[in-house]
Amino acid sequence: MSDSLHFWKTTSGHSYRELVRVREGQGNAAYGQQERVLTALIRSEQRRLDRPLSVLEFGCGFGQHATYLSQLSHVRYHGYDISESMTEPLRLEPPASLRPVEERIFCGDDPLTAVGARRFDVVFSVSTLVHNPSERITALLETMGQLVLPGGLLVLVENPLMPTSVWDPACHPGSWLHAFADLLPEGWDLHHGPGLVETNDVYVLKRHAGQGRRYFQLLGPEAPRDESQPLTLEALHARAMPRLLEWAARANKSMTAPVASSEAKVVELTERLAAESERFARRQRLQGLSDDLARLRASRAPFPDAPTPHAAPPHSVPGFILNASLDTRWSAELPQFSKLMHVFHQDWHGIRAAAGYLPGQKLAITSERVLDERELRAAIELVERSGCRQVILHGYSSNARDFVVLLRRVLGASVRILALWHGSSAQFHYSFELDCFAQLIDLRRRGVIDALATVKPGMHLLAPEVFPKTVLNLPPRLSxxxxxxxxxxxxxxxxxxxxxxxxxxxxxxxxxxxxxxxxxxxxxxxxxxxxxxxxxxxxxxxxxxxxxxxxxxxxxxxxxxxxxxxxxxxxxxxxxxxxxxxxxxxxxxxxxxxxxxxxxxxxxxxxxxxxxxxxxxxxxxxxxxxxxxxxxxxxxxxxxxxxxxxxxxxxxxxxxx
Known part of the structure; x- marks a missing residue:
């Protein structure tokens, strides 16, 4: 336990966030599956209670789940963690929906002391309890249960079901696979959901009025708990046996070839070193943005009838707005798009509405004046900190071109950049409109953007680089x-x-x-x-x-x-x-x-x-x-x-x- 505690208290949240980003880029699907399951569970509970929901993440770390859950309407997210080092990115750079951060993010050795008198409709953990020995789990579940309001839920997205708890040092120091069915405190129901996440099982816990423990099959993240199918403890043990056999095979290999454990640690350290190196290189590219911007603007061809942007006056209002209420209040809420960032112009009202109603995060930039280096750097840092893996540019301008070209140079292939054209060929009598569309095609051919689509049918006939299907605008989300x-x-x-x-x-x-x-x-x-x-x-x-x-x-x-x-x-x-x-x-x-x-x-x-x-x-x-x-x-x-x-x-x- 002391090794595990030391590991997490000394691990940098900035570095671990980078490691997660690398894993996602390599195709790790578990993070996206966790988002979909948690969002569906919270939305289901919100519908059941028919009121705003208060949520606590137990082991929030750098904010992997805080970013998207805090943006759900009528959901008030809170986070607790034992490690100040891990939560540093979240505390220093919180999403706007988490401010004031001192009222929403808590650190300390004792969760009840750190959180105080606050209680929550849903308390959840994701791959947190696996870092605690089995003898502490029942007490930890009781502690977490004390943080749940009467009738609320305790949700665990943790290790797959096991018939008995075992130690598994395959990754971090001190990792356990827990038999949650046996460690469940008295007076609780456990609804088990296998197969919803590749690397985890989902456990939904709720207190009942009687004695003893009861077990059920979770039919899905949105299924009402009273529709779950009853299970026996013996049935759960039988279901878990294949996992125990997999662990036994790994343990046998480790004992017969002790070097395997060392090799696993070397692999992890190598992965962390690569992630940290990429983070450092990206910071260097971001700091060197001044020269890139100067070269980019020196090579820009003027548009004959383009509006003339005004230079930014000293101490001007920043040229971008992240997740403004205007852009998120009526947007569709779909967890599969939580890592998608829409970039559009503050002043183009129709396109801003179109982008605002689509699911995902929103970054509104100005088209009225030239964005300066400081603003572009800050905008790129916002995209980086948001955890978004895809960016869609709506419309086009000189500011938009500067932004996507520099975004590509700084973040490289770690972010997928797309563009959506909201015009039509009827507008091409304005040479400005025609040249803008031509520049988007050129950016696609040069690999600056990864895909180009339009909201007008048939525009792919103008150039093969255009996505052949018509992207459809959405109506606003209304009650x-x-x-x-x-x-x-x-x-x-x-x-x-x-x-x-x-x-x-x-x-x-x-x-x-x-x-x-x-x-x-x-x-x-x-x-x-x-x-x-x-x-x-x-x-x-x-x-x-x-x-x-x-x-x-x-x-x-x-x-x-x-x-x-x-x-x-x-x-x-x-x-x-x-x-x-x-x-x-x-x-x-x-x-x-x-x-x-x-x-x-x-x-x-x-x-x-x-x-x-x-x-x-x-x-x-x-x-x-x-x-x-x-x-x-x-x-x-x-x-x-x-x-x-x-x-x-x-x-x-x-x-x-």
Missing amino acids: EAERIAPTRRLTRAALIPTPNDWRKNFFTNLFACQASSRIDDIYVTASYRLPDVMKSRRRIHQVARPSRTELFDLVRRCDIVLNASLSECQPMTGLEALALRVPCIYGPLSLGELDSHPFQKLAQVSGVDSVEVVAAAIERMVALRERSPGELTEMMVDYERALTFEAIKVLEEFVQS
Whole structure:
């Protein structure tokens, strides 16, 4: 025990984080499986309790699980560890969702003293108890149990089930394989989940009112505990016997060839040395960023009609924002994307919304001025500390190019860099747009980015480097309380949230609303001039550019949203209206099988520049809402389900391409 305690108290969390990063890069799938299981378990418990959840990780280390669990909505993460050295990265550089860190991360030899009076809905450990001898496990479980609120869960992601506890020094000093079924304290249920993680079994423990111990088969991380299948202790022992035989074979080999144990330690030390060397080299590349940036900007070709960025004034606000509430509040929560970072521009509102609703972490950079060396260095360090293994760049600018080129030079192959283009070929009459897309293709050919995709179908025909499938935008994640009910009375109002330019077709949408007998009030966010002879008796309300929350409120006030534009790439206003259960009229999107969905067929119009066609679409949609609101809502719910399923499937393919 003293060797193990000394090992963890003196191990650097920075170095161990690097070691985990190397293992993930080499294809170790266990870390991702642990994330999926823990996220599913916590979400399941959240649904059961129907309230925010307080969670404690017992043995949090450098924050492998803190990063993604602390970002789950309505989850308040806390961490405890015996080693200040291991928790140093988490305490010095906590995610924004963990601040103030002194109230969330605890260190000390005694967990009850370190945590104080706090108690939690879920207490969990991941490969922590294996570093304690078996004679301490029952007492440790009792201690952990004291930290669990009445009715809460104790979750162990630990060694695979064993019929008896054995010492296994194959990796760190003092590693044990525990027989958790035998070491379970009295008065507890144990739900055993094998096969959910390659290197671990999952044990869900819960106190019961009676005496003795009870055992169950865990059907899955999201399955209710009361649906688990009862097991006997003998059945668990029989299930565990193959693991004991595997251990016996390893132990026999170690005793007949003692050098094997030394070789295992040499392998581990070599692995740690390689990880630490790469960490040092990366720090050197980061410090040398100044020369790289100067060369990069000296070689940049100017765009003829590009907007001129402003130089950063002294003491300016940093040019990036990590995981802002605007970018995470409505995003999809899927554990398989917890190591994905979306990078986009703060000032490009539609693309920012599209990136914000996708699952993963978010980094918003400015396009209004040139990012300086200090800001770029800090942004790269943020990506490194986040633990993200993939980065998707949304849109393109000179700042974006500097960022991805330097990110590749500093982090090398340890991060996968992708780009998602949100434009269309119709915009290429602007040489700026055409040159930006061409530069992305060039970056793909030179290996600076690993994959390039678009949200407009058929763009792969322009260059073979483009991912052949269309990446789909997602609607925002909303609760049922945030959506309008199908029984709500009609307001006879319409919203046109588009700018006034030829592509967005503002005036056709406006005149169609004026021509509709079902619309009395029209809300617009654009500036425009309308001659008196062309004005109608409809009330037009011009509102300043709304914030995201204000836009949602505007949509809720209306019966319909108008976005019948001449050239479109999956309009975000349509997806936001869909999530709020307000229909939107828009032009053809060419989304394959989704175009044949009844709601899509109802919402899309082909003659978008015809006032008559758009007005007729308004009449059809509002008439259906008036005649059969439940039917329309059902169509929208089904379309959102189909769209989300396809969007997640394509996103997974793109990230792994």
